[in-house]
Amino acid sequence: MSVVEIDKVVKRYDSVTALAGVTLTFADGEFFGLLGPSGSGKTTLLRAIAGFIKPDKGQIRLDGRDIGRTPVHRREIGMVFQNYALFPHLNVFDNIAFGLSVRGIRKAEQVSRVGEILSLVRLAGMERRTPRQLSGGQQQRVALARALVTRPKLLLLDEPLGALDKRLRQQMQIELKQIQREVGITTVFVTHDQEEALTLSDRIAIFNEGQIVQSGRPSEVYERPKTAFAANFLGDANFFEGRVAARGRVATEWGYLATNDDLPPQGQPVMLAVRPEKITIGPAAPVGASLGNRLTGHLAQAVYSGMSTTYRVTVGAREVIVFEQNRGDHVFGPGETVSLAWLPTHSVVVTP
Amino acid sequence: MNRVWSLSLRIYLGLVLGFLYVPIVVMILMAFNQSPLYELPIVWSTVWFENLPLNERLIDASINSVALATANTVVATVLGTMAAFAFARYEFRSKPLLRLLLFPPITIPWLITGTSMLVFFFWVGIGRGLHSLLLGHVALSLPYVIVVVGARLKSFGPVYEEAAATLGASPWQSFSRVTLPLMAPGVVAAALFAFAISFDQFVISYFLAPPGQTTLPVEIYSAIRKGFTPEVNAISTIIIVVSMGLMLLFARFYKFGGER
Numbered sequence: 265m266s267v268v269e270i271d272k273v274v275k276r277y278d279s280v281t282a283l284a285g286v287t288l289t290f291a292d293g294e295f296f297g298l299l300g301p302s303g304s305g306k307t308t309l310l311r312a313i314a315g316f317i318k319p320d321k322g323q324i325r326l327d328g329r330d331i332g333r334t335p336v337h338r339r340e341i342g343m344v345f346q347n348y349a350l351f352p353h354l355n356v357f358d359n360i361a362f363g364l365s366v367r368g369i370r371k372a373e374q375v376s377r378v379g380e381i382l383s384l385v386r387l388a389g390m391e392r393r394t395p396r397q398l399s400g401g402q403q404q405r406v407a408l409a410r411a412l413v414t415r416p417k418l419l420l421l422d423e424p425l426g427a428l429d430k431r432l433r434q435q436m437q438i439e440l441k442q443i444q445r446e447v448g449i450t451t452v453f454v455t456h457d458q459e460e461a462l463t464l465s466d467r468i469a470i471f472n473e474g475q476i477v478q479s480g481r482p483s484e485v486y487e488r489p490k491t492a493f494a495a496n497f498l499g500d501a502n503f504f505e506g507r508v509a510a511r512g513r514v515a516t517e518w519g520y521l522a523t524n525d526d527l528p529p530q531g532q533p534v535m536l537a538v539r540p541e542k543i544t545i546g547p548a549a550p551v552g553a554s555l556g557n558r559l560t561g562h563l564a565q566a567v568y569s570g571m572s573t574t575y576r577v578t579v580g581a582r583e584v585i586v587f588e589q590n591r592g593d594h595v596f597g598p599g600e601t602v603s604l605a606w607l608p609t610h611s612v613v614v615t616p
Numbered sequence: 617m618n619r620v621w622s623l624s625l626r627i628y629l630g631l632v633l634g635f636l637y638v639p640i641v642v643m644i645l646m647a648f649n650q651s652p653l654y655e656l657p658i659v660w661s662t663v664w665f666e667n668l669p670l671n672e673r674l675i676d677a678s679i680n681s682v683a684l685a686t687a688n689t690v691v692a693t694v695l696g697t698m699a700a701f702a703f704a705r706y707e708f709r710s711k712p713l714l715r716l717l718l719f720p721p722i723t724i725p726w727l728i729t730g731t732s733m734l735v736f737f738f739w740v741g742i743g744r745g746l747h748s749l750l751l752g753h754v755a756l757s758l759p760y761v762i763v764v765v766g767a768r769l770k771s772f773g774p775v776y777e778e779a780a781a782t783l784g785a786s787p788w789q790s791f792s793r794v795t796l797p798l799m800a801p802g803v804v805a806a807a808l809f810a811f812a813i814s815f816d817q818f819v820i821s822y823f824l825a826p827p828g829q830t831t832l833p834v835e836i837y838s839a840i841r842k843g844f845t846p847e848v849n850a851i852s853t854i855i856i857v858v859s860m861g862l863m864l865l866f867a868r869f870y871k872f873g874g875e876r
Contacts, residue, residue: 314782336781337790349779353797363783366793414784 266327266417266450267292268313273322275308275474282308283319284474290418290450295441297461297482298454300471301497307422309471310454314420315339326417342411342449343420347427348403350395356382356406357391363414381409384443401432408440412447419444421453425460437463458498462486470494492614495537502543502584503614504536512608518580522556523611535616540587542610545575548601556608559584563600577602640856647849654846664850671847677835678851681815684746684831688753688814693807695754696761701795703762704769705777718759726819729756734823744826752820757810764809768802769795804866812859 268290275283283305290296298306311317313324315336323330331339350359358365360381361374369377382388385405395403404424411419424440425433441464444451455461461468462482469479470493478485478494489495492503506516508527513520514534521536528534538557548560561579573595575586584604596602646654650661669675702708703715721729730752737748776798780790796803818833825834832855836848 314778316778316781336778337784337786339782340784341782343779343782345775345779347775349775351776351779351794351798362780362785362793366780366783366785366789410783420782 268418268450268452269323269325269328270309270313271323271325273309273312273319273324275305275312275317275319281474283312285322286474286476288469288476288479290452293448293450295444295451295464295466296453297465297468298452298471299456299458299461299468299498300477302456304471305474306454306471308474310420310422310452313418313452314341314343340414340417341420342414342416342418344404344407344411344422344424346423348395348407350403350406350410352395354394355391356387356393356395356398359395359406360410360413362410367414377413378409381413384412384446385409400428401436404428404436405439408443412443412449416449419449419451421451423455424453426455426457433460440464462498470497472497488612489537489614492535492537492616495612495614500540500585500587501537502540504538504611505616506534506536508532508534514611518559518582521611522608523613524609525611525613527613535614536611537614538606538611540574540585543584543586543604543606545577545586545588545596545602545604548603557604557606557611559604561602561604563596563598563602565598566596568595575602577604579604643849644853644856646846647853649846652846664846665854667847668850673830674832674835674839674847674851677830677832680746680829681832684749684753685811685814687750688757689807689811691750692754692757692761692810693803696758696806696810697765697799697803699758700762700765700769701791703766705774718762721756721759726756726817730820730823733820737824744824746826746829749821749824749831752824753814753817756817756820757813760809760813761806764806765799765802768799768805772798808863808866 270286270288270290273283273286274281286305286309288309298309300306308317312319315331315334319332324332326339351362354362357378360378364374364377378391379388382390385408387402387405387409390398390402390406395406398406404427408424421440425436428436437460453464465482467480468482468485470477470485472493477497478490485494486498489498489501492501495501495503504514504516504518504521506514506521508530509515509520510530512522512524512527514523514527514536523536559579561577561584563575564578564583565576567574567576568590570590572590573588575588575596577584577586586604645658647664648658648660648662650659650663703711733748733752733755734744737743737751742748742751776794777790780794781787785793816833817831818837821831822834822837825831830838832851836852839845839848
């Protein structure tokens with residue numbers, strides 16, 4: 265089990281900067297999610313850790329040892345690729361035993377270790393199947409077993425569930441996390457699926473333009489985004505721009521808004537982000553007097569999706585998105601006048 | 617209208633197959649015809665096959681051709697596969713230029729290639745002989761091998777080799793246990809190409825063969841000039857049967873034309 269330190273890593277391709285000085289530490293046994301739009305540098309970092317890419321500057325250390333010059337096959341990593349990259353000419357047993365076989369491990373031990381790992385991923389008895397005879401979920405598990413059987417120090421996952429359909433993906437998320445816990449291996453995974461990142465990770469880092477925008481526990485990053493980009497990339501957000509009026513009060517064109525966050529000095533421009541699900545929607549009459557923020561608007565659109573409804577509400581010249589669980593007895597219709605309210609603690613100050 | 621169209625397509629197909637295969641069938645039939653003057657009706661006989669071992673020139677030429685084609689297949693396939701791997705998996709500055717240089721040898725007429733090789737080989741002192749024949753054939757086959765193996769390599773990308781590396785395979789282990797089995801159909805196809813190019817080659821062989829030694833195509837050519845004997849049909853029949861058999865065998869193994 266291992267600690268990985270990424271120390272001011274820089275990678276440039278001609279005019280494009282893929283990694284602009286990234287520093288990050290993956291703790292022992294941690295499940296760490298790298299999140300960001302395509303081209304943000306998350307995959308470049310994963311491939312640099314694997315050894316497929318040589319950084320221009322900076323160090324990558326595994327348990328304190330610089331592995332910058334260690335070739336891929338001596339790094340003691342396990343990796344699951346986006347489309348699994350199972351060897352099509354080998355059956356399940358030979359795929360999983362590959363890492364053992366190239367290390368010259370005896371056949372008898374190969375058999376017992378492959379058997380062990382196959383029962384861990386719940387595929388016992390599938391040894392003789394070829395990859396093409398397996399379903400997507402089974403292929404995914406074979407890829408995981410193959411990556412883990414050599415007992416690597418570090419597990420790298422590149423969009424591991426991207427090729428599965430939604431239902432299977434959710435099931436595999438739980439399973440993946442369970443197996444990772446059981447093995448206790450430090451795991452770094454890349455995804456552009458924010459929900460997957462939140463579900464699986466102990467900590468996440470959001471990438472944009474080769475830099476880490478924010479990192480921390482999923483709830484931390486989700487609840488207290490530091491930038492508009494982070495707020496927008498991880499979930500949805502409504503943004504309100506204004507100027508600091510007083511302690512905890514921001515003057516906007518829609519009236520005063522309250523926040524519990526620290527504010528810059530009076531008169532300075534400031535931006536607030538509010539998650540759609542934090543906003544309570546109600547009839548035009550005043551809602552919960554304890555909620556410190558209140559806006560009145562007209563309902564533009566209601567998107568009903570069974571367990572929840574997403575409302576688009578026109579407030580002045582802008583639209584506010586509100587997300588509501590369908591617990592009430594009333595779904596608002598377009599044209600209705602509604603009032604919106606939320607707690608000051610849910611107005612998060614972000615940098616644009 | 618539709619029926620007319622469908623019928624004319626069938627006729628077209630029949631003509632194509634006819635022009636391809638009828639001459640071969642005629643030749644095979646004549647190999648079994650007793651008459652040396654191709655008289656009909658066919659009188660069944662294996663006399664031309666029985667006479668073959670007596671025709672020393674034809675036998676020697678055949679041995680030369682098979683040996684040359686085999687050597688060419690080994691050398692050209694090994695070198696060409698290495699080159700194709702370098703083209704497909706490595707980046708280097710001269711790559712676009714080298715890749716461009718692959719194609720002119722395919723388009724230059726063999727007569728010109730043969731003449732220039734003869735001139736060049738004499739100029740550098742290699743001269744004529746089986747060794748210069750081999751050099752010429754390898755040079756001629758390489759572009760084909762590189763293109764065929766390269767197409768196969770392109771079809772599966774480097775991801776399997778990357779997976780092998782993360783699993784602890786050295787570059788050599790990765791090549792021999794992953795890349796090679798995966799590109800095997802391409803290598804076999806390329807080897808067949810290389811064999812056929814050498815075995816068929818007339819012009820370059822004609823120019824580079826040393827006096828007194830020939831290859832089968834050259835020998836057949838001079839046999840025809842001296843007066844056609846059905847022994848040529850007999851040896852051609854043997855060649856066709858053997859090469860078609862090989863082709864079918866590989867096709868069964870590697871499912872040419874279909875998905876692997």
